[in-house]
Amino acid sequence: MKIKDFRVHAIAIADPPLRSSYGLHAPYALRTIIELESEDGITGINETYGGEAPVAALLAMKEQLIGADPFRITGMLNPEMKYSHDGYDRSQTFKVPGENPLDETTRTFAAIEVACLDLIGKSIGVPVCDLIGGRVRDKVAFSAYPFYKHAGGGGEGADTREDEYGEALSPGALVKQVKKMIAVYGFESVKFKAGVLDPAVEIETIKQLYRELGPGVPLRIDPNSAWTVDTSVEVGKALAVELSGGGYLEDPAAGIDGMAAVRKRLLEMGIDTPLASNVAITSFGDIPVCVANDAVQVILCDHHYWGGMRQVQHLAKLAETFKIGLSMHSNSHLGISLMAMAHVAAATPHLTYACDTHYPWQQEKDEVVEGGRVPIKDGCVTIPDKPGLGVSLDLDQLERGKERYRNIPYRKRDDEAEMRRHIDPGWKRILPRW
Amino acid sequence: MKIKDFRVHAIAIADPPLRSSYGLHAPYALRTIIELESEDGITGINETYGGEAPVAALLAMKEQLIGADPFRITGMLNPEMKYSHDGYDRSQTFKVPGENPLDETTRTFAAIEVACLDLIGKSIGVPVCDLIGGRVRDKVAFSAYPFYKHAGGGGEGADTREDEYGEALSPGALVKQVKKMIAVYGFESVKFKAGVLDPAVEIETIKQLYRELGPGVPLRIDPNSAWTVDTSVEVGKALAVELSGGGYLEDPAAGIDGMAAVRKRLLEMGIDTPLASNVAITSFGDIPVCVANDAVQVILCDHHYWGGMRQVQHLAKLAETFKIGLSMHSNSHLGISLMAMAHVAAATPHLTYACDTHYPWQQEKDEVVEGGRVPIKDGCVTIPDKPGLGVSLDLDQLERGKERYRNIPYRKRDDEAEMRRHIDPGWKRILPRW
Numbered sequence: 058m059k060i061k062d063f064r065v066h067a068i069a070i071a072d073p074p075l076r077s078s079y080g081l082h083a084p085y086a087l088r089t090i091i092e093l094e095s096e097d098g099i100t101g102i103n104e105t106y107g108g109e110a111p112v113a114a115l116l117a118m119k120e121q122l123i124g125a126d127p128f129r130i131t132g133m134l135n136p137e138m139k140y141s142h143d144g145y146d147r148s149q150t151f152k153v154p155g156e157n158p159l160d161e162t163t164r165t166f167a168a169i170e171v172a173c174l175d176l177i178g179k180s181i182g183v184p185v186c187d188l189i190g191g192r193v194r195d196k197v198a199f200s201a202y203p204f205y206k207h208a209g210g211g212g213e214g215a216d217t218r219e220d221e222y223g224e225a226l227s228p229g230a231l232v233k234q235v236k237k238m239i240a241v242y243g244f245e246s247v248k249f250k251a252g253v254l255d256p257a258v259e260i261e262t263i264k265q266l267y268r269e270l271g272p273g274v275p276l277r278i279d280p281n282s283a284w285t286v287d288t289s290v291e292v293g294k295a296l297a298v299e300l301s302g303g304g305y306l307e308d309p310a311a312g313i314d315g316m317a318a319v320r321k322r323l324l325e326m327g328i329d330t331p332l333a334s335n336v337a338i339t340s341f342g343d344i345p346v347c348v349a350n351d352a353v354q355v356i357l358c359d360h361h362y363w364g365g366m367r368q369v370q371h372l373a374k375l376a377e378t379f380k381i382g383l384s385m386h387s388n389s390h391l392g393i394s395l396m397a398m399a400h401v402a403a404a405t406p407h408l409t410y411a412c413d414t415h416y417p418w419q420q421e422k423d424e425v426v427e428g429g430r431v432p433i434k435d436g437c438v439t440i441p442d443k444p445g446l447g448v449s450l451d452l453d454q455l456e457r458g459k460e461r462y463r464n465i466p467y468r469k470r471d472d473e474a475e476m477r478r479h480i481d482p483g484w485k486r487i488l489p490r491w
Numbered sequence: 492m493k494i495k496d497f498r499v500h501a502i503a504i505a506d507p508p509l510r511s512s513y514g515l516h517a518p519y520a521l522r523t524i525i526e527l528e529s530e531d532g533i534t535g536i537n538e539t540y541g542g543e544a545p546v547a548a549l550l551a552m553k554e555q556l557i558g559a560d561p562f563r564i565t566g567m568l569n570p571e572m573k574y575s576h577d578g579y580d581r582s583q584t585f586k587v588p589g590e591n592p593l594d595e596t597t598r599t600f601a602a603i604e605v606a607c608l609d610l611i612g613k614s615i616g617v618p619v620c621d622l623i624g625g626r627v628r629d630k631v632a633f634s635a636y637p638f639y640k641h642a643g644g645g646g647e648g649a650d651t652r653e654d655e656y657g658e659a660l661s662p663g664a665l666v667k668q669v670k671k672m673i674a675v676y677g678f679e680s681v682k683f684k685a686g687v688l689d690p691a692v693e694i695e696t697i698k699q700l701y702r703e704l705g706p707g708v709p710l711r712i713d714p715n716s717a718w719t720v721d722t723s724v725e726v727g728k729a730l731a732v733e734l735s736g737g738g739y740l741e742d743p744a745a746g747i748d749g750m751a752a753v754r755k756r757l758l759e760m761g762i763d764t765p766l767a768s769n770v771a772i773t774s775f776g777d778i779p780v781c782v783a784n785d786a787v788q789v790i791l792c793d794h795h796y797w798g799g800m801r802q803v804q805h806l807a808k809l810a811e812t813f814k815i816g817l818s819m820h821s822n823s824h825l826g827i828s829l830m831a832m833a834h835v836a837a838a839t840p841h842l843t844y845a846c847d848t849h850y851p852w853q854q855e856k857d858e859v860v861e862g863g864r865v866p867i868k869d870g871c872v873t874i875p876d877k878p879g880l881g882v883s884l885d886l887d888q889l890e891r892g893k894e895r896y897r898n899i900p901y902r903k904r905d906d907e908a909e910m911r912r913h914i915d916p917g918w919k920r921i922l923p924r925w
Binding site: 126128129130131132133135136181183186187188190191192193341342344345348367368370371372374375377378379380404406 | 560562563564565566567569570615617620621622624625626627775776778779782801802804805806808809811812813814838840
């Protein structure tokens, strides 16, 4: 089997005005869809981060890919991954995911790996999860992922979307948002994006969620490094009960040192709430110092920037070996990424928490997979009985996404600029803020 | 694709009277050959440890395998691997490889995984290395593996083999053995099995090898835990020059604690010779304490007992992450195991030393792969342009191996019993001996 064509499509999708410590989501999220077509006319697809830089990095691979054997491409490209194992702090503390130049090579590699696996699977009639070691589960659980948000469903002008969830800038409104999300998707755990309002308000939000949902629904809170070590410890103490039983405290303070300090102090107080991270720890190079300092007890991996599905499986075994939990980070995405997450999760024995997904924040009208949105039922994505990733491209929908991209000025993700544009002209991301 | 039949063949092959700290190799080494046949009539093969216990463990899987999809078998069986992550010391300090009941499940799993990969590869026309991530190299380097030995080529009675290498119980004889092995196979590094004669004689053996082969040929020495920490440090000091430049000191003292103590004292003397291990560290459960104590700088993995090819790849990434070197352990084996080692090595980027192989000690007359022995040229096995493992079974040769097994009394490996039977009726394995 040989690659005949490699196509890269920049698309934009409406994204609601979600808030985090990074700032504000723009009206559009940017994604890149790729196609790898074999000489037999079968096409493997994948989805990754969007905007100019990822597209350019992918297009630069075209010459190497044409004529190559999809079974061998990952081996051929592997030496180019150039993981940095010297030192650490290749982190997302100061950069939103997808905008970190230090993981550009692993992001590019990952995008191509998954497209190869989809092409191989579609060519031989095998689901991707069974190509990479075999499924250990058929259903992959995801969490509700509530955000504080402004009113609006995303998009601009004629492309403005209905505001399904409304404004949510108080504990009560956030609880309402979560209940709606659970009613629609059946999620059985909640990952709450914090770092936006005063910590006292965010503590109250978790307490209200706990009261309303009961102790059977694991709660997680993620302020994306917005807090000092002291504040992190205070929150951990205030929410010791609410974050127990499958919950975690995610990236409260900045950096591996900050996380290690929070962990140490909470343990001294007898509070064993695990600290999770997709900010302090984003590459294999971060792991030795994390392990040596017990800085992170749950790694939130992401095949998109860790270097693909097989690297995630390596990471999972490493985490299992060091008794570190594993879950999955997400970014605004469509159904191809959701299915890729589900496939690698299905073939990864050591997955100890329901995965994150932004999928509820995206909309049917922007979906590029044939047949519309991937169903999430009882909080789970089920691996379909179809080859490859189990989804194919709707070329008309893809064209709409490309047109949307052409018509907007956004070419990279910049949540700080959006915050200044729409909310507060003087806003700056300050770490720690509280 | 579904499995129609699963066949397990116990065979015996002549093995010369090689010595190690475990004792003496029996006149026959035991191996198990398995066949997984699909409904399409294609057969995947593999080779693993031999004797009654491995055969029984494999046969016990038959019911689960018949009717299963080879793409899904590894996922289906994964929960049964039951790695022990609680505590450590699942080691081969006191047991020869293949006779450790604690890794029976991973050995059984590995045997089936590789047979599935061979079957898949042969069914879709793809080499195994390209099914598991894609080759990063086409040629896999192996080391010369000299042993002190008694006269005799192995086998018994009419099955007695010509003694190709002769007795080697002195430094000079061992140098001669190595030179012959290098002349035949082109090896470019040497792994010397020690722990047999007085350490002063073994030091002298390495010194003679160094003088005769020159500093361009990396030298490694492996006494299989035969030494005290003091003796290990003395040997490390005496051979600081000879083991530098790609050499290592393998399992000098018993256990992770012993290894860590040797490492610490050598470093204090300014000697940075890496310590390698396939005895103190034989499972993922051993790794955290190894890392925490800097006990091992080179892991000698073995897909046969680490749980298969993908587990070896996980291990390699873990080793890379913690800046630990990786090479490969071997046991007496035929061409199927050699090809499996070559395939996983080809698809494992982080492989930092030439691999071990006992293959020169086995003979053409016992080989079960069609076309005879797998060629080793310039010290390397080249991945052939053939699907699966690239080798198939010679059924006549297999039958001869089974007949040999039926005709001999050996049903497990017991080097201590052999030592008593042939060399010294009162011999016991004593750790440490020196």
